[in-house]
């Protein structure tokens with residue numbers, strides 16, 4: 001399921017279905033219980049009423065169904081009276097096949113004898129009536145063989161043996177001490193009522209489901225509208241229109257962080273593109289100037305025949321210029337490789353002192369020409385975790401700068417110490433220094449404090465950016481500080 005809208009709708013409808021089903025189930029069960037409760041109380045009341053109206057005349061039980069006002073109560077249930085031995089004392093005439101429950105064993109019988117059944121034949125005028133308030137009625141649902149369902153109530157009552165009990169009993173044997181009064185009513189009506197309720201609930205639930213389904217479709221579309229708006233706003237962003245931003249006004253509060261993130265990403269992208277453009281322009285400019293110088297020298301040379309000496313000098317000029325171009329191109333290539341993550345440092349523990357000695361030896365003649373002393377304060381056993389060739393290049397660039405921007409009779413000093421989980425290497429000089437306002441930018445590509453200054457010193461403008469790139473690839477940091485007495489560039493390389 002790849003559509004957010006579909007996910008929202010399906011999720012919502014699943015929750016809704018669960019709610020509707022539980023609600024329907026609850027209503028159905030509650031209604032069923034309520035109907036059963038009503039039926040049970042009616043059944044019990046009828047059984048009591050019928051029991052009260054039971055008369056045994058001349059040993060024959062019969063119900064006096066006419067009340068004091070001469071009205072017949074509406075009786076919808078069937079009654080049966082059975083003794084503890086299973087003897088049916090009475091059963092409603094024409095009663096259908098009902099699987100009556102058996103006489104309840106261990107039935108609670110009221111302590112006080114409340115039922116009075118006449119055991120005698122002779123109690124002609126003695127209409128003994130039940131006036132019982134029976135103990136523990138038991139309700140049961142039973143199913144007849146024709147799968148008709150019946151609700152029955154059974155309660156047990158005590159018999160008070162009449163004073164004339166010595167006589168022959170035509171109705172109840174002597175052994176009878178208690179009878180169970182049972183009443184049954186068909187559950188067909190209740191079932192029908194519940195069926196109607198179920199159909200009604202089904203129709204209502206389906207309608208609710210369809211309405212909610214349609215509603216959730218519209219709602220999901222409405223909720224996703226901001227995404228379409230953001231999409232539209234982003235569609236206008238292109239390489240040439242990177243300045244476009246999404247205005248958070250008019251969007252819901254919850255979307256503001258997303259919009260801010262998108263705008264911040266656009267900011268970074270725009271700055272990246274600007275840097276990239278600037279870099280390309282700078283690189284072209286850096287290469288165009290020496291190339292123009294070489295072309296110019298050649299053109300001038302070719303105007304007329306030259307002496308050998310003139311030719312040699314011209315070649316020297318061109319060679320110097322071509323070397324500076326070569327330095328720029330190599331610097332650019334190295335930066336490009338590092339940008340692309342292709343020059344990953346192969347770190348190893350290397351002793352620092354021999355490396356510095358090597359660098360000094362290589363740069364020494366130049367330094368001597370400018371009368372700059374090269375000094376160091378490095379413990380011989382100090383080791384640093386770095387890629388040897390990359391660290392050599394970085395330190396060479398720093399020493400190179402420290403010599404080139406130094407004063408006559410100045411000095412360059414490299415100090416190193418282990419601290420804070422790594423090695424700190426400081427390259428200090430007694431040179432011309434870097435004005436404070438330029439310090440934050442000197443690690444940028446092609447950035448020069450004073451372009452005219454470089455004409456004389458011959459830098460490519462890439463030295464410090466290569467240093468920074470190498471140090472960052474080692475998860476380290478590089479900073480520069482400067483004052484009237486010279487500059488210090490500090491490199492920190494972590495041990496891990």
Ligand code: ADP
Nearest residue numbers: 401402405433442448449459460461462463464
């Ligand atoms: P460059 O090849 O021009 O030296 P870098 O990237 O190495 O390029 O340095 C950037 C600029 O920072 C230089 O042009 C120079 O102005 C300044 N700079 C770097 N190192 C020093 C230093 N030790 N003393 C004074 N200025 C320095």
